[in-house]
Amino acid sequence: MLSIRNLHANIDGKEILRGINLDIKAGEVHAIMGPNGSGKSTLSAVIAGREDYEVTEGEIEFMGKNLMDFSPEERAGEGIFLSFQYPIEIPGLTTTNFIKTAVNEIRKYRGQEPMDAVQFLKKMKEKMTLVNIDQSLLSRSLNEGFSGGEKKRNEIFQMAMLEPRLAILDETDSGLDIDAIRIVANGVNKLRTKDNAVLLVTHYQRLLDYIIPDFVHVLYKGRIVKSGTKELAYELEEKGYDFIKAEVEQGA
Amino acid sequence: MNTIDLIKEKYQQSQSNNGSSLLTSLEQDAFQTFTTVGIPTVKHEEWKYTRISGVFNKEYAFNPESLPGNVTASDLDPVRLPGHAEANELVFINGLYAPSLSTLRSSSLTVLSLEEATKGEFRDTVLQQLGQSSRYIKDGLNALNTAFAAEGVFIHVKKGKIVEHPVYIYQVSDARSANILAQPRTLIHVSENAQVIFAETYATLGLQESFTNQVTEVVVEQAAVVEYYKIQNDTAVCSQVGTTHIRQVGKSLVNTVTVSLNGAVVRNNLNIAMEAEHSESHFYGLYFLKGDTLVDNHTVVDNVKPHCESNELYKGVIDDNGTAIFNGKIFVQKDAQKTNAFQSNKNILLSDNATVNTKPQLEIFADDVKCSHGCTVGQLDEEAFFYLRSRGISEKAAKSLLVHAFAIDILEHIKPEPIRQYVDQLISERLEFNFE
Numbered sequence: 006m007l008s009i010r011n012l013h014a015n016i017d018g019k020e021i022l023r024g025i026n027l028d029i030k031a032g033e034v035h036a037i038m039g040p041n042g043s044g045k046s047t048l049s050a051v052i053a054g055r056e057d058y059e060v061t062e063g064e065i066e067f068m069g070k071n072l073m074d075f076s077p078e079e080r081a082g083e084g085i086f087l088s089f090q091y092p093i094e095i096p097g098l099t100t101t102n103f104i105k106t107a108v109n110e111i112r113k114y115r116g117q118e119p120m121d122a123v124q125f126l127k128k129m130k131e132k133m134t135l136v137n138i139d140q141s142l143l144s145r146s147l148n149e150g151f152s153g154g155e156k157k158r159n160e161i162f163q164m165a166m167l168e169p170r171l172a173i174l175d176e177t178d179s180g181l182d183i184d185a186i187r188i189v190a191n192g193v194n195k196l197r198t199k200d201n202a203v204l205l206v207t208h209y210q211r212l213l214d215y216i217i218p219d220f221v222h223v224l225y226k227g228r229i230v231k232s233g234t235k236e237l238a239y240e241l242e243e244k245g246y247d248f249i250k251a252e253v254e255q256g257a
Numbered sequence: 258m259n260t261i262d263l264i265k266e267k268y269q270q271s272q273s274n275n276g277s278s279l280l281t282s283l284e285q286d287a288f289q290t291f292t293t294v295g296i297p298t299v300k301h302e303e304w305k306y307t308r309i310s311g312v313f314n315k316e317y318a319f320n321p322e323s324l325p326g327n328v329t330a331s332d333l334d335p336v337r338l339p340g341h342a343e344a345n346e347l348v349f350i351n352g353l354y355a356p357s358l359s360t361l362r363s364s365s366l367t368v369l370s371l372e373e374a375t376k377g378e379f380r381d382t383v384l385q386q387l388g389q390s391s392r393y394i395k396d397g398l399n400a401l402n403t404a405f406a407a408e409g410v411f412i413h414v415k416k417g418k419i420v421e422h423p424v425y426i427y428q429v430s431d432a433r434s435a436n437i438l439a440q441p442r443t444l445i446h447v448s449e450n451a452q453v454i455f456a457e458t459y460a461t462l463g464l465q466e467s468f469t470n471q472v473t474e475v476v477v478e479q480a481a482v483v484e485y486y487k488i489q490n491d492t493a494v495c496s497q498v499g500t501t502h503i504r505q506v507g508k509s510l511v512n513t514v515t516v517s518l519n520g521a522v523v524r525n526n527l528n529i530a531m532e533a534e535h536s537e538s539h540f541y542g543l544y545f546l547k548g549d550t551l552v553d554n555h556t557v558v559d560n561v562k563p564h565c566e567s568n569e570l571y572k573g574v575i576d577d578n579g580t581a582i583f584n585g586k587i588f589v590q591k592d593a594q595k596t597n598a599f600q601s602n603k604n605i606l607l608s609d610n611a612t613v614n615t616k617p618q619l620e621i622f623a624d625d626v627k628c629s630h631g632c633t634v635g636q637l638d639e640e641a642f643f644y645l646r647s648r649g650i651s652e653k654a655a656k657s658l659l660v661h662a663f664a665i666d667i668l669e670h671i672k673p674e675p676i677r678q679y680v681d682q683l684i685s686e687r688l689e690f691n692f693e
Contacts, residue, residue, distance in 0.1 A: 053647050054646075054647070055643055055647075056643075076646065076652075077643060077646040077647045078646045078647075078648075078649050078650055078651050078652070078655075080647075081646070081647055081648055081649030081650075082649050086647075086648075087647050089644065089647075092644070093638075093640050093641045093644040095641050095644075095658075095659070095662055096662065096666075097661070097662030097663060097664075097665040097666060098658055098659075098661070098662035102658075103645070103648070103658070104648075106650055106654060106658060107645075107648035107649050107650055110648075110649045110650045110651060110654060111648075111649035114649060146662075163648065167648065167649065
């Protein structure tokens with residue numbers, strides 16, 4: 006589904022990603038872990054098409070298409086979804102209106118008719134139950150005054166509504182207590198199918214107790230330096246990132 | 258003929274036609290001021306960013322010469338505001354009130370020419386209140402309008418009455434065969450315990466240019482409630498300078514919303530004189546500019562008496578080569594203790610050539626007050642923009658959603674549903690995106 010080859014990316018002339026290789030197949034859950042500043046959020050943003058980053062080398066292929074020529078909205082249309090580490094507050098725009106626009110813009114991209122109000126409300130109701138989000142939250146301005154947990158739940162709700170092929174969850178657990186993590190993880194698990202895939206980006210292992218990854222990759226200084234199964238996450242939790250750093254330095 | 262010479266000629270004519278009027282001395286003093294002070298230039302502090310003198314370099318037909326008659330009721334159909342079938346409609350053609358095109362549905366509303374109003378029960382009100390705006394606006398344009406004041410209109414709202422039908426005011430320039438210089442003049446008296454809603458809009462018929470130099474004075478008595486909405490969406494070759502001067506002479510509530518969407522040069526002076534204790538006023542503005550449009554909002558809140566509260570919020574979105582000016586002054590006079598006065602101006606620039614000049618000012622002479630003022634100028638939030646696009650929303654739609662979200666807290670202060678929807682529609686059209 007997703008194939009990243011030798012990806013290099015800069016911001017303001019500083020190289021953050023220095024040769025990433027990653028393959029994700031339908032039905033898989035991958036976790037990217039790594040210390041602060043290793044490039045985790047950059048990788049998420051570059052896949053989603055953020056224009057602040059300059060891709061200097063390498064390529065990203067998604068469903069057989071070269072993503073580098075696609076704008077962020079086209080990538081969403083192709084089925085990529087990024088759950089933000091810090092979801093943006095937009096006063097004056099209701100969550101419902103926002104999602105309705107997003108759903109119909111994506112349908113337009115795919116050459117489908119817009120959803121009518123009845124269909125849309127039906128779908129909203131269904132997905133609201135799925136991710137356990139309240140109607141009152143959705144009639145308010147987008148994320149404005151939401152708690153950390155509400156913002157993340159809203160991200161997962163948007164994911165449920167947009168039904169992406171690949172969902173990238175950027176530090177979805179940061180700032181959440183254990184109950185909130187459970188609710189969010191539960192939502193993600195319910196949305197998993199054999200046709201979609203999840204890329205979890207996280208600093209801590211704890212989210213991986215709730216969303217079990219098939220593969221764990223360690224990102225350090227802009228490269229994936231180690232890959233393994235979920236046991237690797239436990240090892241990291243136990244030993245900290247220092248042992249990875251030591252391994253890398255030794256290897257170098 | 259040069260416009261200034263034309264004005265002088267018309268003034269002489271109108272003076273000899275009027276004979277002995279109670280308004281003559283007011284007009285003569287004003288004309289004297291006009292000839293002394295002249296048209297404001299950019300050297301005038303209050304006109305620093307707004308060049309109006311160019312408007313006078315063109316030839317115009319001046320209002321009395323093109324009397325209503327050429328404009329038919331059907332010409333007005335595109336001008337009428339939604340909900341007009343349930344509204345009082347006051348039509349001004351080239352600055353002059355046109356009774357034959359107007360519809361009065363509310364018996365609590367009286368409309369007379371100012372000249373006529375000086376001859377009956379409203380005599381004292383007119384003589385006391387007419388021309389009060391010149392205390393705040395001392396420039397030649399206000400004086401020029403006052404020099405022809407007798408041609409204006411007096412609107413009276415009866416004591417203790419709620420005017421159930423809103424009052425729609427259409428300022429129409431018939432520029433189908435010539436450039437029009439129009440000078441509407443209105444004195445509105447809202448009596449004790451009365452409630453009334455005004456919505457005013459501007460339209461130029463035809464392809465020629467128009468310049469409207471307007472003065473509206475509003476006197477609000479004890480326990481009265483007034484809402485005043487102004488929608489400026491005339492063609493891009495039409496200019497206007499308008500003063501709305503509101504005196505709260507009794508404890509009262511005033512809400513105004515000024516929406517400016519199109520025009521060449523548009524200057525709005527809005528003065529609120531809070532002359533009675535415990536008065537409250539809220540005034541909002543939204544300007545959304547494209548092309549070469551210049552919109553200048555000059556507001557003054559004068560807190561004269563204690564325990565008053567005012568809220569002011571003006572928001573602007575400026576695209577293309579548009580220019581916006583905001584100048585807001587709050588005065589808190591020595592006796593006006595316990596005043597709460599808030600003012601804010603927020604701007605978004607959508608293009609590299611868009612300009613905004615904003616100047617919030619506070620002058621406080623009392624010592625126990627709560628006041629705040631501030632302004633912001635920025636661009637659309639990049640983070641928010643990417644957030645929307647990452648959800649599949651195109652650049653154009655994302656921009657529209659963000660601009661609309663920015664404007665909405667002004668729109669929600671337009672209380673009459675049909676007017677709010679109408680303005681919302683105009684903004685959606687401007688954004689070329691339908692939110693459903």
